[in-house]
Amino acid sequence: MGFYLERVLPWITDVALSGKEFDRLRAKVCAGLSGEVLEVGFGSGRNVPHLPPDVARLRAVDPATAGRRLAAKRLAATSVPVEFVGLDGEALPLEDASVDHVLTTWTLCTIPDVDRALGEVRRVLRPGGALHFVEHGLSPDATVARWQKRLNPVQNLVFGGCHLNRPIDTLLERAGLVVSPLETFYARGPKPFAYLFEGVATKI
Numbered sequence: 001m002g003f004y005l006e007r008v009l010p011w012i013t014d015v016a017l018s019g020k021e022f023d024r025l026r027a028k029v030c031a032g033l034s035g036e037v038l039e040v041g042f043g044s045g046r047n048v049p050h051l052p053p054d055v056a057r058l059r060a061v062d063p064a065t066a067g068r069r070l071a072a073k074r075l076a077a078t079s080v081p082v083e084f085v086g087l088d089g090e091a092l093p094l095e096d097a098s099v100d101h102v103l104t105t106w107t108l109c110t111i112p113d114v115d116r117a118l119g120e121v122r123r124v125l126r127p128g129g130a131l132h133f134v135e136h137g138l139s140p141d142a143t144v145a146r147w148q149k150r151l152n153p154v155q156n157l158v159f160g161g162c163h164l165n166r167p168i169d170t171l172l173e174r175a176g177l178v179v180s181p182l183e184t185f186y187a188r189g190p191k192p193f194a195y196l197f198e199g200v201a202t203k204i
């Protein structure tokens with residue numbers, strides 16, 4: 001990992017994904033998490049303050065380890081034990097059916113082989129366990145989708161491999177997860193960057 005990806009981007013992301021609207025969405029997506037939880041794409045730990053007390057342990061995976069330093073205050077303030085268990089969502093160092101919930105927020109856009117990572121999510125979830133997610137992705141509006149396609153190469157370059165137009169619901173279903181409930185909507189900001197998928201995907 002180069003200096004930009006390892007040191008600069010985690011800081012940019014930490015700032016870009018902060019504020020009231022993001023906190024409201026983080027609280028919503030973290031509601032209902034319990035037991036053994038895995039977060040894929042831990043980033044700077046911005047979900048940590050929103051973890052319910054029912055979470056027994058958070059195991060975290062992210063290749064950009066600089067995020068852990070940015071998370072220091074949030075880690076010090078939580079009563080939930082947090083363990084950093086790996087670097088890559090595509091190869092999780094966890095047993096089959098070993099977690100109750102998985103959490104991803106604005107991460108499925110960036111993992112290079114997202115199908116493989118979702119296969120891993122399904123593998124480590126216990127039957128009846130669920131992925132809680134809020135992710136940006138492909139807009140159903142043709143004009144916005146065209147802009148997403150146009151802007152993708154720049155987005156990819158600046159934001160460490162982030163794709164604007166991944167069809168999040170389709171990817172989750174393709175991984176064999178049952179997506180319900182699902183809300184889709186535009187958050188504040190330019191539409192190509194702001195089409196969100198928020199919900200729960202369960203391993204039946």
Ligand SMILES: C[S@@+](CC[C@H](N)C(=O)[O-])C[C@H]1O[C@@H](n2cnc3c(N)ncnc32)[C@H](O)[C@@H]1O
Nearest residue numbers: 017041042043062064088089105106107110111
């Ligand atoms: C846009 S940031 C979101 C960070 C955090 N989830 C949040 O909501 O603030 C995307 C995150 O995905 C992480 N990421 C990229 N490739 C990954 C991979 N293969 N496995 C796990 N995380 C990955 C990045 O390092 C980054 O922290």
